[in-house]
Amino acid sequence: MYHKEFFVFDGDKPMKAIIRNYTESDFSSLIEIQRECFPLPFPPDLLWNTEQLSNHITHFLDGALCIEIEGTLAGSMTGLLIDLENDDRDHTWAEITDNGYIRTHNPKGNTLYVVDISVRPPYRKLGIGKWLMLSMYDVVIQHGLTRLLGGGRMPGYHKKAEEMSPQAYLEAVIKGKLKDPVITFLLRCGRTPVRVAANYLDDVESCHYGALMEWRNPFKLL
Template sequence: MYRSEFYVFDKNLPVPVIVRNYTKNDFSQLIDIQKECFPPPFPSELWWNEEQLINHVTLFQDGALCVEVNGELAGSLTGVCVDFDPNHPSHKWEEITDHGYIRNHQPNGNTLYIVDIGVRPKYRKLGIGKLMMQSMYHIVIQKGLDRLLGGGRMPGYRKLANKMTPEEYLQAIIKGDVKDPVITFLLHCGRVPIGLAENYLEDEESCNYAVLMEWKNPFK
């Protein structure tokens, strides 16, 4: 079981947090996190359900992480192992994650794929999303995988879609001309864009696009 204790800072106040594997006892809080992190117009049917969460903790508990702050779950991060071919990167979220049920988990896969990450809005200034991502990097190294990979939503794109293409939007983020709530966060976490995925997920804010972003294992 993964467990790591840290301090984060709320302005100048140190706040103790715990990054750990989530369990069945956490399911109700995990579903609440989904509701808070992905409000409409994000489809409510894409929030976690109990069957998905049971699969997460039984098929690949190493990839089921949460952050606890003062006894309350503040965020969660879920991963699955897959075989990824960089020469054929195109895919959809539902295909590579088995619609979030991860029954396609491959223990001998080469890539740790991020199924989902979410942090409750009231905790987002504490940097705990980055802590969870770094914890997943530990798992990539421990298991000797090639990379961590995932499709990052680009929820700021809809407001600018009539002015720029998805490719131009991504370049504007990389240049610092535009700040996107998700892509900019992932860049801060050390993730590197490797391409765009069209029709990745039913997501009005992102116009159904996502940016495929990886972190390569530096020991491979």
């Protein structure tokens, strides 16, 4: 079981934080967090349901993390293990994650694949999304995996789609010429881009593209 206690700061005020594995008693709060984090036009059928959450804790409990701030559930992150050597192989979020049900989880996989990360909007200024990501890096190291991999949304891309390709948009974000709510956050968490994936997710804001981004286990040779 994963359990980490520390403090986050709201300005100069320290607030107690706990990152732990989520359990069945957290399901209703996790579903509400998803509703807050992904309002319309994000497809409602992509939000968590109880069957998916049950599968998360059954198939890969180590990859089912949540964070409490002063006793209130403020966010979560979920992953599964896959065996993926060729990053050129096209895949969608739905294919890799089994539409979030993670029956595709492979206990002998070499890669921790991010299914989701969600932080309640009022808590985002506390930096807890980055804490969740760092904690999932702990899981990568604990299991001796090669890396963490996942497809990041590019929600700012629809504003630039008529001006540039998705790859050019990603490169502009990497160079600091543009800022994207998700991709910039992932860069700040230590993730590095692998490539752009077309038709990755049913996401109008991203024009259905995703940016595959990884974090390599520093204790594993390339």
